[in-house]
Amino acid sequence: MGSGRSLPPWGVAGLIGLVAFSVFALAWSWGSSRNDGNQTVVATPVDAGGGSRPPDLASMTPRERAERLYDRSMLAKESGKVDSATFFATMAVQAYDALSDKTLDDRYDVGRLALVAGNIPRARAESDTILAARPTHLLGLILSEDVAVAAGDRTRASTAHRKLLEVAAAERQVALPEYSSHATELTAAIARPVPVAPSSRK
16 A cells, blocks of 8 residues: 655656656657658757767756757757657657746747647747736747747737837847847847738728
């Protein structure tokens, strides 16, 4: 018979994390032999010196694990490996959700991961949370625009992009850390055309 005691919250989170990242390591190791659609998944760590050996997950902090999964999902997305991108995105969202101190940068990452996984409501919730905390947050506006595009809402996408252009110069002067780490995304988003909203004329 068991003792009847349940694991403390941190114990449950740790157990979930251990299982999740064990699956992550296994999935990584499959990369050199598993086909993803019509392409072969090549498992190359994002920042492990270019080798094919899985990273030492046990030595990482929870945040480092979440960020590694984010990078893995985005790398797969950029390579056109949809199944792998979705797989790692789902795991990454779970990893970020296990963090007790999520920043606005984390919420942007979760929103992008949710879009990769096709979870538009979750991505919208993250963009709304960012903009509620800081209405001029550039990453929040970018995410809001991307969510609107994914949802087919051209009016909201146009509004978000125009707001982005309006506040970009002044907001960049604030020099938030996430503006530096996502500098390439910021530059690309600001440079893209304003989404065309449907005409209100009948």
